[in-house]
Amino acid sequence: MLKNKSQHLFVITGGPGAGKTTLLNALEIKGKRVIPEDARQIIKQQMQINGEGLPWKNKILYAELMFEASLKTYQKVTSEVLDKTVFFDRGILDSICYMEMENITVSDELLAVVRSNPYNQKVFILPPWLDIYETDNERKQTWKEAVYTFDLMKQTYTNFGYKVIEVPKETTDKRCDFIFSNI
Numbered sequence: 210m211l212k213n214k215s216q217h218l219f220v221i222t223g224g225p226g227a228g229k230t231t232l233l234n235a236l237e238i239k240g241k242r243v244i245p246e247d248a249r250q251i252i253k254q255q256m257q258i259n260g261e262g263l264p265w266k267n268k269i270l271y272a273e274l275m276f277e278a279s280l281k282t283y284q285k286v287t288s289e290v291l292d293k294t295v296f297f298d299r300g301i302l303d304s305i306c307y308m309e310m311e312n313i314t315v316s317d318e319l320l321a322v323v324r325s326n327p328y329n330q331k332v333f334i335l336p337p338w339l340d341i342y343e344t345d346n347e348r349k350q351t352w353k354e355a356v357y358t359f360d361l362m363k364q365t366y367t368n369f370g371y372k373v374i375e376v377p378k379e380t381t382d383k384r385c386d387f388i389f390s391n392i
Contacts, residue, residue, distance in 0.1 A: 215287075215327045215328055215329055216329055217291045217292070217293060217294050217295055217329070218283075218286070218287070218291070218295050218297065218327075218328040218329055219294065219295065219296050219297065219328065219329050219331065219332070219333065219388075219392060220296075220297045220299065220300035220302075220303075220328050220329075220332045220333065220366075220371075221233060221296055221297065221298060221299075221332075221333045221334075221335070221376075221388075222299050222300060222302075222303055222332060222333070222334050222335070222362050222366070223334045223335035223336065223337075223358075223359055223362060223376075224335075224337050224350075224354075224355040224356060224357075224358035224359035224362065225350050225354075225355050225358060226337075226338075226341065226343055226350075226355055227335035227336060227337055227338055227341075227355070227359070228335055228338060228341055228381070228384070229246075229298055229299075229335055230246075230298065231381055232335065232376070232381055232384050232385065232388075233245075233296060233298050235381045235382070235384075235385050236296055236385055236388070239385060241293075241294055241295075241296055242293060242294070242295045242296070243295075243296050243297075243298065244282060244286060244295060244296065244297045244298060245298050246298035246299045247275060247278035247279050247282055247299070248275050248278075248299065248303075250278070251271065251274050251275055251278060252264070255271075255274075262274045268311045268313065269313055272304060272307055272308045272311065272313050275303075275304045275307065276301065276304040276305075276308075276319065279299070279300065279301045279303070279304050280301055280322060280326065282297075283297075283300075283301055283326050284326070287326075294392060297328065300328055300332070301322070301323050301326055302323055302365055302366055302369060302371075303362065305319065305320070305323060305365060306358075306361050306362050306365040309361065309365065310357070310358065310361055323369065324369070328371075329392075330370070330371055330372050331371070331372050331374055331391060331392065332366045332371040332372065332373050332374065333374050333376050333388055333391070334359070334362060334363055334366070334373050334374065334375055334376065335359075335375075335376050335384075336359060336375055336376070336378065337352070337355050337356045337359050338378050339352060340378075363375075374391055376388065
């Protein structure tokens with residue numbers, strides 16, 4: 210059993226439409242374990258049941274669902290014996306960032322949960338990239354909102370003591386190589 214499981218847990222984050230999913234799919238093809246983003250799954254589930262937990266319907270409920278799912282996913286992964294690198298498509302802190310963006314109160318209890326469930330201190334962030342940015346059924350943010358999200362994500366992770374490493378706007382293979390050279 211490893212003394213510090215978080216050393217193998219890397220977050221890849223950023224604003225919407227920056228190429229995270231493409232990058233994570235490539236990392237998975239290269240044999241790395243990838244944990245999918247909970248937010249998109251929540252949106253799909255809520256749309257299927259005509260639920261209220263959607264960012265354009267009930268932001269508070271959506272934030273709660275996102276935080277709970279992210280924490281549950283983290284705890285499930287960390288309950289395993291980890292001896293290999295794991296990449297998370299967004300981390301628990303992304304939920305806190307969303308709450309701050311939407312002026313939703315973040316309790317001290319939630320902050321304590323975030324601090325007691327750490328990832329590797331290196332967090333990879335993908336910058337806004339207008340050339341590849343698209344909206345879809347689950348991603349409705351404007352370009353301006355995507356840039357704002359990136360800025361706030363970077364600041365939030367930095368405020369929690371993480372070393373935020375910006376992944377260059379390059380081909381997917383070069384982005385993978387960049388990440389491998391920084392872990």
